[in-house]
Amino acid sequence: MSNIExxxxxxxxxDRANFMKAVGSIGAAFAARTTIEADPQVIAALPQVRDHVLSGGGVELDMSAALDALKEEPSxxxxxxxxxxxxxxxxxIQSDTANMSRIEKMNYARERGLDRPRDDVASTMTMxxxxxxxxxxxxxxRMNYARRHGLV
Structure with missing residues:
Protein backbone atom coordinates (compact mmCIF):
# COMPACT_ATOMS: atom_id res chain seq x y z
CA MET A 1 0.00 0.00 0.00
CA SER A 2 1.05 3.55 -0.62
CA ASN A 3 2.07 5.78 2.23
CA ILE A 4 -0.75 8.18 3.11
CA GLU A 5 1.69 11.08 3.29
CA ASP A 15 -8.45 15.43 4.95
CA ARG A 16 -5.09 16.98 5.83
CA ALA A 17 -6.54 18.36 9.06
CA ASN A 18 -8.06 14.94 9.77
CA PHE A 19 -4.63 13.36 9.19
CA MET A 20 -2.88 15.75 11.57
CA LYS A 21 -5.56 15.24 14.21
CA ALA A 22 -5.35 11.44 13.91
CA VAL A 23 -1.53 11.38 14.16
CA GLY A 24 -1.60 13.80 17.09
CA SER A 25 -4.26 11.92 19.03
CA ILE A 26 -2.56 8.55 18.54
CA GLY A 27 0.80 10.02 19.58
CA ALA A 28 -0.68 11.65 22.68
CA ALA A 29 -2.55 8.50 23.70
CA PHE A 30 0.54 6.34 23.23
CA ALA A 31 2.73 8.73 25.23
CA ALA A 32 0.14 8.86 28.02
CA ARG A 33 0.02 5.06 28.28
CA THR A 34 3.70 4.25 27.84
CA THR A 35 5.65 7.50 28.50
CA ILE A 36 7.39 6.91 25.16
CA GLU A 37 7.11 9.42 22.34
CA ALA A 38 6.40 7.66 19.05
CA ASP A 39 7.83 9.07 15.83
CA PRO A 40 5.05 10.82 13.84
CA GLN A 41 6.37 9.15 10.68
CA VAL A 42 5.75 5.74 12.24
CA ILE A 43 2.25 6.79 13.33
CA ALA A 44 1.47 8.17 9.87
CA ALA A 45 2.32 4.81 8.31
CA LEU A 46 -0.29 2.95 10.36
CA PRO A 47 -3.14 1.43 8.34
CA GLN A 48 -5.65 2.77 10.87
CA VAL A 49 -4.61 6.34 10.03
CA ARG A 50 -4.69 5.63 6.30
CA ASP A 51 -8.19 4.12 6.44
CA HIS A 52 -9.50 6.94 8.61
CA VAL A 53 -8.13 9.72 6.39
CA LEU A 54 -9.00 8.14 3.03
CA SER A 55 -12.57 7.55 4.16
CA GLY A 56 -12.92 11.23 4.97
CA GLY A 57 -13.46 10.32 8.62
CA GLY A 58 -16.19 7.83 7.73
CA VAL A 59 -14.15 4.96 9.14
CA GLU A 60 -13.72 5.64 12.83
CA LEU A 61 -10.10 5.86 14.00
CA ASP A 62 -9.44 2.54 15.76
CA MET A 63 -7.32 3.85 18.62
CA SER A 64 -6.74 0.52 20.37
CA ALA A 65 -5.62 -1.20 17.16
CA ALA A 66 -3.33 1.74 16.37
CA LEU A 67 -1.77 1.61 19.84
CA ASP A 68 -1.29 -2.15 19.57
CA ALA A 69 0.33 -1.72 16.14
CA LEU A 70 2.71 0.89 17.58
CA LYS A 71 3.72 -1.49 20.35
CA GLU A 72 4.64 -4.07 17.69
CA GLU A 73 6.89 -1.63 15.81
CA PRO A 74 10.48 -2.89 16.43
CA SER A 75 12.00 0.46 17.39
CA ILE A 93 16.82 -1.28 44.42
CA GLN A 94 13.86 0.06 46.38
CA SER A 95 12.96 -3.35 47.76
CA ASP A 96 16.60 -4.13 48.62
CA THR A 97 17.11 -0.85 50.48
CA ALA A 98 13.69 -0.57 52.13
CA ASN A 99 14.84 -1.67 55.59
CA MET A 100 18.45 -0.48 55.48
CA SER A 101 20.04 2.23 57.56
CA ARG A 102 21.62 5.25 55.87
CA ILE A 103 25.09 3.73 56.14
CA GLU A 104 23.91 0.43 54.66
CA LYS A 105 22.21 2.30 51.80
CA MET A 106 25.43 4.21 51.04
CA ASN A 107 27.44 0.98 51.07
CA TYR A 108 24.84 -0.67 48.81
CA ALA A 109 25.06 2.24 46.37
CA ARG A 110 28.86 2.24 46.36
CA GLU A 111 29.07 -1.53 45.83
CA ARG A 112 26.81 -1.28 42.78
CA GLY A 113 28.21 1.94 41.31
CA LEU A 114 25.04 3.88 42.04
CA ASP A 115 26.94 6.72 43.71
CA ARG A 116 28.29 8.02 40.39
CA PRO A 117 26.50 10.15 37.81
CA ARG A 118 24.48 8.09 35.36
CA ASP A 119 25.49 8.14 31.71
CA ASP A 120 22.05 9.30 30.61
CA VAL A 121 22.23 12.42 32.78
CA ALA A 122 25.96 13.09 32.57
CA SER A 123 26.71 16.77 32.56
CA THR A 124 27.78 18.45 29.36
CA MET A 125 29.42 21.21 31.36
CA THR A 126 33.15 21.78 31.07
CA MET A 127 35.42 21.82 34.11
CA ARG A 142 30.61 22.64 47.15
CA MET A 143 31.08 19.12 48.51
CA ASN A 144 27.50 18.18 47.68
CA TYR A 145 27.78 19.65 44.18
CA ALA A 146 31.13 17.96 43.54
CA ARG A 147 29.81 14.58 44.68
CA ARG A 148 26.62 14.90 42.67
CA HIS A 149 28.53 15.75 39.49
CA GLY A 150 31.31 13.21 39.99
CA LEU A 151 34.04 15.78 40.45
CA VAL A 152 35.56 14.12 43.54
Missing part, protein backbone atom coordinates in the same frame (compact mmCIF):
# COMPACT_ATOMS: atom_id res chain seq x y z
CA UNK A 6 2.40 10.82 -0.44
CA UNK A 7 -1.33 11.26 -1.08
CA UNK A 8 -1.89 14.21 1.26
CA UNK A 9 -0.99 16.93 -1.29
CA UNK A 10 -3.77 15.59 -3.52
CA UNK A 11 -6.40 15.49 -0.79
CA UNK A 12 -8.55 18.31 0.52
CA UNK A 13 -7.84 20.60 3.44
CA UNK A 14 -10.29 18.67 5.65
CA UNK A 76 9.17 1.19 19.81
CA UNK A 77 9.01 -2.31 21.27
CA UNK A 78 12.74 -2.05 22.05
CA UNK A 79 12.09 1.22 23.90
CA UNK A 80 9.22 -0.40 25.80
CA UNK A 81 11.44 -3.30 26.85
CA UNK A 82 14.17 -0.89 27.99
CA UNK A 83 11.63 1.09 30.02
CA UNK A 84 10.34 -2.10 31.67
CA UNK A 85 13.89 -3.15 32.55
CA UNK A 86 14.59 0.25 34.08
CA UNK A 87 11.39 0.08 36.16
CA UNK A 88 12.35 -3.42 37.33
CA UNK A 89 15.84 -2.23 38.30
CA UNK A 90 14.45 0.69 40.31
CA UNK A 91 11.92 -1.60 41.98
CA UNK A 92 14.68 -4.06 42.92
CA UNK A 128 35.64 25.64 33.86
CA UNK A 129 31.84 25.89 34.01
CA UNK A 130 31.80 23.63 37.07
CA UNK A 131 34.49 25.78 38.67
CA UNK A 132 32.38 28.90 38.10
CA UNK A 133 29.42 27.26 39.83
CA UNK A 134 31.59 26.02 42.70
CA UNK A 135 33.00 29.51 43.28
CA UNK A 136 29.58 30.79 44.32
CA UNK A 137 28.77 28.01 46.80
CA UNK A 138 29.46 27.52 50.49
CA UNK A 139 31.92 24.75 51.49
CA UNK A 140 29.14 22.26 52.30
CA UNK A 141 27.33 23.06 49.07
Missing amino acids: SLLPHLGED ISNQLIAAEVKVAEVSK NEHAAVLAGLSPVQ
Whole structure:
Protein backbone atom coordinates (compact mmCIF):
# COMPACT_ATOMS: atom_id res chain seq x y z
CA MET A 1 0.00 0.00 0.00
CA SER A 2 1.05 3.55 -0.62
CA ASN A 3 2.07 5.78 2.23
CA ILE A 4 -0.75 8.18 3.11
CA GLU A 5 1.69 11.08 3.29
CA SER A 6 2.40 10.82 -0.44
CA LEU A 7 -1.33 11.26 -1.08
CA LEU A 8 -1.89 14.21 1.26
CA PRO A 9 -0.99 16.93 -1.29
CA HIS A 10 -3.77 15.59 -3.52
CA LEU A 11 -6.40 15.49 -0.79
CA GLY A 12 -8.55 18.31 0.52
CA GLU A 13 -7.84 20.60 3.44
CA ASP A 14 -10.29 18.67 5.65
CA ASP A 15 -8.45 15.43 4.95
CA ARG A 16 -5.09 16.98 5.83
CA ALA A 17 -6.54 18.36 9.06
CA ASN A 18 -8.06 14.94 9.77
CA PHE A 19 -4.63 13.36 9.19
CA MET A 20 -2.88 15.75 11.57
CA LYS A 21 -5.56 15.24 14.21
CA ALA A 22 -5.35 11.44 13.91
CA VAL A 23 -1.53 11.38 14.16
CA GLY A 24 -1.60 13.80 17.09
CA SER A 25 -4.26 11.92 19.03
CA ILE A 26 -2.56 8.55 18.54
CA GLY A 27 0.80 10.02 19.58
CA ALA A 28 -0.68 11.65 22.68
CA ALA A 29 -2.55 8.50 23.70
CA PHE A 30 0.54 6.34 23.23
CA ALA A 31 2.73 8.73 25.23
CA ALA A 32 0.14 8.86 28.02
CA ARG A 33 0.02 5.06 28.28
CA THR A 34 3.70 4.25 27.84
CA THR A 35 5.65 7.50 28.50
CA ILE A 36 7.39 6.91 25.16
CA GLU A 37 7.11 9.42 22.34
CA ALA A 38 6.40 7.66 19.05
CA ASP A 39 7.83 9.07 15.83
CA PRO A 40 5.05 10.82 13.84
CA GLN A 41 6.37 9.15 10.68
CA VAL A 42 5.75 5.74 12.24
CA ILE A 43 2.25 6.79 13.33
CA ALA A 44 1.47 8.17 9.87
CA ALA A 45 2.32 4.81 8.31
CA LEU A 46 -0.29 2.95 10.36
CA PRO A 47 -3.14 1.43 8.34
CA GLN A 48 -5.65 2.77 10.87
CA VAL A 49 -4.61 6.34 10.03
CA ARG A 50 -4.69 5.63 6.30
CA ASP A 51 -8.19 4.12 6.44
CA HIS A 52 -9.50 6.94 8.61
CA VAL A 53 -8.13 9.72 6.39
CA LEU A 54 -9.00 8.14 3.03
CA SER A 55 -12.57 7.55 4.16
CA GLY A 56 -12.92 11.23 4.97
CA GLY A 57 -13.46 10.32 8.62
CA GLY A 58 -16.19 7.83 7.73
CA VAL A 59 -14.15 4.96 9.14
CA GLU A 60 -13.72 5.64 12.83
CA LEU A 61 -10.10 5.86 14.00
CA ASP A 62 -9.44 2.54 15.76
CA MET A 63 -7.32 3.85 18.62
CA SER A 64 -6.74 0.52 20.37
CA ALA A 65 -5.62 -1.20 17.16
CA ALA A 66 -3.33 1.74 16.37
CA LEU A 67 -1.77 1.61 19.84
CA ASP A 68 -1.29 -2.15 19.57
CA ALA A 69 0.33 -1.72 16.14
CA LEU A 70 2.71 0.89 17.58
CA LYS A 71 3.72 -1.49 20.35
CA GLU A 72 4.64 -4.07 17.69
CA GLU A 73 6.89 -1.63 15.81
CA PRO A 74 10.48 -2.89 16.43
CA SER A 75 12.00 0.46 17.39
CA ILE A 76 9.17 1.19 19.81
CA SER A 77 9.01 -2.31 21.27
CA ASN A 78 12.74 -2.05 22.05
CA GLN A 79 12.09 1.22 23.90
CA LEU A 80 9.22 -0.40 25.80
CA ILE A 81 11.44 -3.30 26.85
CA ALA A 82 14.17 -0.89 27.99
CA ALA A 83 11.63 1.09 30.02
CA GLU A 84 10.34 -2.10 31.67
CA VAL A 85 13.89 -3.15 32.55
CA LYS A 86 14.59 0.25 34.08
CA VAL A 87 11.39 0.08 36.16
CA ALA A 88 12.35 -3.42 37.33
CA GLU A 89 15.84 -2.23 38.30
CA VAL A 90 14.45 0.69 40.31
CA SER A 91 11.92 -1.60 41.98
CA LYS A 92 14.68 -4.06 42.92
CA ILE A 93 16.82 -1.28 44.42
CA GLN A 94 13.86 0.06 46.38
CA SER A 95 12.96 -3.35 47.76
CA ASP A 96 16.60 -4.13 48.62
CA THR A 97 17.11 -0.85 50.48
CA ALA A 98 13.69 -0.57 52.13
CA ASN A 99 14.84 -1.67 55.59
CA MET A 100 18.45 -0.48 55.48
CA SER A 101 20.04 2.23 57.56
CA ARG A 102 21.62 5.25 55.87
CA ILE A 103 25.09 3.73 56.14
CA GLU A 104 23.91 0.43 54.66
CA LYS A 105 22.21 2.30 51.80
CA MET A 106 25.43 4.21 51.04
CA ASN A 107 27.44 0.98 51.07
CA TYR A 108 24.84 -0.67 48.81
CA ALA A 109 25.06 2.24 46.37
CA ARG A 110 28.86 2.24 46.36
CA GLU A 111 29.07 -1.53 45.83
CA ARG A 112 26.81 -1.28 42.78
CA GLY A 113 28.21 1.94 41.31
CA LEU A 114 25.04 3.88 42.04
CA ASP A 115 26.94 6.72 43.71
CA ARG A 116 28.29 8.02 40.39
CA PRO A 117 26.50 10.15 37.81
CA ARG A 118 24.48 8.09 35.36
CA ASP A 119 25.49 8.14 31.71
CA ASP A 120 22.05 9.30 30.61
CA VAL A 121 22.23 12.42 32.78
CA ALA A 122 25.96 13.09 32.57
CA SER A 123 26.71 16.77 32.56
CA THR A 124 27.78 18.45 29.36
CA MET A 125 29.42 21.21 31.36
CA THR A 126 33.15 21.78 31.07
CA MET A 127 35.42 21.82 34.11
CA ASN A 128 35.64 25.64 33.86
CA GLU A 129 31.84 25.89 34.01
CA HIS A 130 31.80 23.63 37.07
CA ALA A 131 34.49 25.78 38.67
CA ALA A 132 32.38 28.90 38.10
CA VAL A 133 29.42 27.26 39.83
CA LEU A 134 31.59 26.02 42.70
CA ALA A 135 33.00 29.51 43.28
CA GLY A 136 29.58 30.79 44.32
CA LEU A 137 28.77 28.01 46.80
CA SER A 138 29.46 27.52 50.49
CA PRO A 139 31.92 24.75 51.49
CA VAL A 140 29.14 22.26 52.30
CA GLN A 141 27.33 23.06 49.07
CA ARG A 142 30.61 22.64 47.15
CA MET A 143 31.08 19.12 48.51
CA ASN A 144 27.50 18.18 47.68
CA TYR A 145 27.78 19.65 44.18
CA ALA A 146 31.13 17.96 43.54
CA ARG A 147 29.81 14.58 44.68
CA ARG A 148 26.62 14.90 42.67
CA HIS A 149 28.53 15.75 39.49
CA GLY A 150 31.31 13.21 39.99
CA LEU A 151 34.04 15.78 40.45
CA VAL A 152 35.56 14.12 43.54
